[in-house]
Amino acid sequence: MDHATFAGLCEAMERRWRTTRAKDPVAAAIAAGRAYFKKLGRPCAPVGNGDAKTASAGTYGPIGLTCPPACPYMDNGCYAQQGNCALHEARANALAEARINAAGVAMVAGALELKRARLHVTGDGALPDGRPDIAYWDGLARVARWVRVRYGGGGAWTYTHIDRALFAPLHGWLDEAGVFVRFSDSWEWGGAIALPFEMFRDFKRETGTRAAKCPAQLRDTNCAECKLCWERPDLVIVFDPHGPQARLITDASPAVRWLRQRGSPHDRNLRDVATAHARWLRLRRVQWRSLLGDADR
Ligand code: SF4
Ligand code: SF4
DSSP, rough: OHHHHHHHHHHHHHHHHHHHOOOOOHHHHHHHHHHHHHHHOOOOEEOOOOOOOOSSSSEEOOOTSOOOTTTTTTTTTTGGGGGHHHHHHHHHOOOOHHHHHHHHHHHHHHTTOOOEEEEESSSBBBOSSSSBBBHHHHHHHHHHHHHHHHHHSOOOOEESSSSSHHHHHHHHHHHHHHHEEEEETTTTEEEEEEEEEHHHHHHHHHHHOOOOEGGGGGOOOHHHHHOOOOOOSSSSSEEESSSSTHHHHHHHHHHHHHHHHHOOHHHHHHHHHHHHHHHHHOOOOOHHHHHHHHOOO
């Protein structure tokens, strides 16, 4: 997207947003943005108006083609492969241009309400070999900068399963442009993990991590109000696996596997009790044998 196209997109969306009588002016603005690209003959990936949790516009990319092959949830519980997400994902275009155009629509829609957009609700920003798709991230950064200049706010946030070491050189540059990216399944700075909330305390104790449970899973709030994901990179965000795929997600989660392998303090206590009990039984057996032996003699 060049700057003239971006300016045309903003005008089309702002006009619809100001003049529409629809109940949801942001949805109307998104429709105008998508129609704008259609009129230009340019591709645009699906853009949604958010759900109760995000309450922000979001984009959808194809799963598999844009996901790092090492993602442990692919075909193994990934939420993006279920329900409404899967319906949007099925229409998603793998072209970087289509996903950047969609991000432009989502970021402008977000900025109209001074919100951040949620990028790739489905999919990621990787090449088939797992490296970051530089053309895609570069396009996002460019659009995010234009959005910030025009509206004085907005931007976007998202998560990635791309290897942290490979993504690190892009991270600060994207953040500075207005796109905050969390590292999925990482419990270092700027990370996010899937972990049943009942393991939260053990996990914090074992890792010494500063972490927060996603507030939207605890009370009636949403990302637009909460903002933890992009304002508090010092906190690792913990998501409680839920829904029909909860068991698969829990078993595939690297944080859960790490904790299970290491053994939580609770498990270790149980193991200690079991070991002490077995030792006591052995001792009793020896005592009984020696007593019976004594009686036989
Ligand atoms: S990278 Fe994200 S969208 Fe892709 S399979 Fe993994 S969890 Fe699903
Ligand atoms: S921690 Fe806050 S911003 Fe992040 S997903 Fe949960 S509600 Fe949204």
